[in-house]
Amino acid sequence: MRYSNFFLPTTKETPAEAEVISHQLLLRAGCIRKLTSGLYTYLPLGLMALQKVAAIVREEMNRAGAQELLMPMVQPADLWQESGRWQQYGHELLRFKDRHGRDYCLGPTHEEVITDIARRELHSYRQLPVNLYQVQTKFRDEIRPRFGLMRGREFVMKDAYSFDCDDAGASKSYEIMKEAYHRIFKRCGLRFRAVEADTGSIGGSYSHEFMVLAETGEDTLVICNDCEYAANVEKAAVVLPDDDTAHAEPVPLARVETPGVKKVERVADFLGVTPQDIIKTMVYLVDGEPVAALVRGDRQVQEVKLKNALGATEVEPLADDQVWKLTKLPVGYMGPVQVSIRVVADQEVMRMRNAVAGANEKGMHLTGVNPGHDFTPDVVGDLRQITIEDQCPACGGSLSLTEGIEVGHIFKLGTKYSQAMEATFQDADGQEKPFVMGCYGIGVSRVVAAAIEQNHDEHGIIFPLPLAPFQVIILNLGLKDEKITKAAEELYMALQEQGVEVLFDDRDERPGSKFKDADLIGIPFRVTVGKTYAKDGQVELRNRATGETELIPFNEAVATISAMIRDGLAQAG
Numbered sequence: 001m002r003y004s005n006f007f008l009p010t011t012k013e014t015p016a017e018a019e020v021i022s023h024q025l026l027l028r029a030g031c032i033r034k035l036t037s038g039l040y041t042y043l044p045l046g047l048m049a050l051q052k053v054a055a056i057v058r059e060e061m062n063r064a065g066a067q068e069l070l071m072p073m074v075q076p077a078d079l080w081q082e083s084g085r086w087q088q089y090g091h092e093l094l095r096f097k098d099r100h101g102r103d104y105c106l107g108p109t110h111e112e113v114i115t116d117i118a119r120r121e122l123h124s125y126r127q128l129p130v131n132l133y134q135v136q137t138k139f140r141d142e143i144r145p146r147f148g149l150m151r152g153r154e155f156v157m158k159d160a161y162s163f164d165c166d167d168a169g170a171s172k173s174y175e176i177m178k179e180a181y182h183r184i185f186k187r188c189g190l191r192f193r194a195v196e197a198d199t200g201s202i203g204g205s206y207s208h209e210f211m212v213l214a215e216t217g218e219d220t221l222v223i224c225n226d227c228e229y230a231a232n233v234e235k236a237a238v239v240l241p242d243d244d245t246a247h248a249e250p251v252p253l254a255r256v257e258t259p260g261v262k263k264v265e266r267v268a269d270f271l272g273v274t275p276q277d278i279i280k281t282m283v284y285l286v287d288g289e290p291v292a293a294l295v296r297g298d299r300q301v302q303e304v305k306l307k308n309a310l311g312a313t314e315v316e317p318l319a320d321d322q323v324w325k326l327t328k329l330p331v332g333y334m335g336p337v338q339v340s341i342r343v344v345a346d347q348e349v350m351r352m353r354n355a356v357a358g359a360n361e362k363g364m365h366l367t368g369v370n371p372g373h374d375f376t377p378d379v380v381g382d383l384r385q386i387t388i389e390d391q392c393p394a395c396g397g398s399l400s401l402t403e404g405i406e407v408g409h410i411f412k413l414g415t416k417y418s419q420a421m422e423a424t425f426q427d428a429d430g431q432e433k434p435f436v437m438g439c440y441g442i443g444v445s446r447v448v449a450a451a452i453e454q455n456h457d458e459h460g461i462i463f464p465l466p467l468a469p470f471q472v473i474i475l476n477l478g479l480k481d482e483k484i485t486k487a488a489e490e491l492y493m494a495l496q497e498q499g500v501e502v503l504f505d506d507r508d509e510r511p512g513s514k515f516k517d518a519d520l521i522g523i524p525f526r527v528t529v530g531k532t533y534a535k536d537g538q539v540e541l542r543n544r545a546t547g548e549t550e551l552i553p554f555n556e557a558v559a560t561i562s563a564m565i566r567d568g569l570a571q572a573g
């Protein structure tokens, strides 16, 4: 492609409306333009990147045995009424009527349509398993669309749906998709992790999120430096190291006066101990009942974990005046010894010896508190948030914190939709049974944004080679020099003959702005044909990601560049 003919409107200014880097750079690099809130046009450069992602997704889905189809974006309400989601889905579902007054919606997802296809066309276990997918535009009427392609209202998604006879088959289909997803994101050249996820409203099933790692994301992840472990920081399990410390001899319980001393740090100072020696007691309302949650003085209770440890549906912290009203316990002086309400302790608390805790009496604390001896909690569990000082729950290795952007999500759906919509098949035993389903999404347009969030610098985008709209940009810096221009043209033709995707900057622009644009649009390799060619027959080759430059003889350029691209793509798998 000749830059002089290419529709590529780049801008110098950072648009004020764009809060995140991918949105800023997609606009500046002429990849997208906003139509209205949450709706974007993909300009040619942006569309090329999108199609690169889609091509990798299609190849790996096909390789995993899935088959592509294309469902309508407009869906009739009656299918959604059958599944129960017409009422449940809320305002993200854009609903409208046709000229006959019939209700429709714009598809935010396609479980209903695909289940309808399955119940019409799949009748026997002999036809199973089946995995069908599409790459299609979805619409979700987000209340606050933002961040460009990260959270638009209209977006391109790959959604796949598997149909199996039974749970074992569905698990196999799920594993096949999980592997395919690993291959897809590796081939996209992205650093990512698969995270075990909450099933949310789907309930009782199993699910993984695929997260692209970036400096800014929507979720904070804890990842292992030594293995593939990754988890949402709120949910990551804390595994305590083996308890091999020599335990202090227990000392007897004693009451000490601590008038007006309430906060952990102040109690520690006052009594000459550390926060690690203090049992912190927090009161929560758990399914309507007050519960005392214990953690070490330097830790925080993680409410999601508290909820899970108690098998509760609702957990909320109690305000100080509520604590007194409901429990008659003095805030700041609460403790687990002879307390009147249910006690749940973090596992770490059970290892504490001769600890300090509130005495459940105003202005008083207890010393010499020994869990298991002086009190026995009703429940012991993992209640606190993991830290990077903890060990990897999977391998014992060291941990880091990072941000993550969700780009894929795979679910075991079970029979939720097939039962609601009476989608059944005849099994080998002659019985009619509901399909056991799975669904598997990839935010294709989101992958483009996430790739930029992960790969950019102050000069612009750094496209991973597999997603780059062009692999090489050639700058002709001698437009008025016949010899240089002839060489640049020759190189452009020769690289294309080798199957290399080339953008040829043949514009009559100053070198400075050619360099700036090349950096901004993030093409992985830049070849400059200019003065060094005229002088020594050499061209300059620069790697956008590393910034490394080298001079190579013109007549070796095609072979060198083709080999670098081959190697680069092979590395991504």
Ligand SMILES: [Zn+2]
Residues within 6 Å of the ligand: 224, 225, 226, 227, 228, 229, 392, 393, 394, 395, 396, 397
């Ligand atoms: Zn690990």
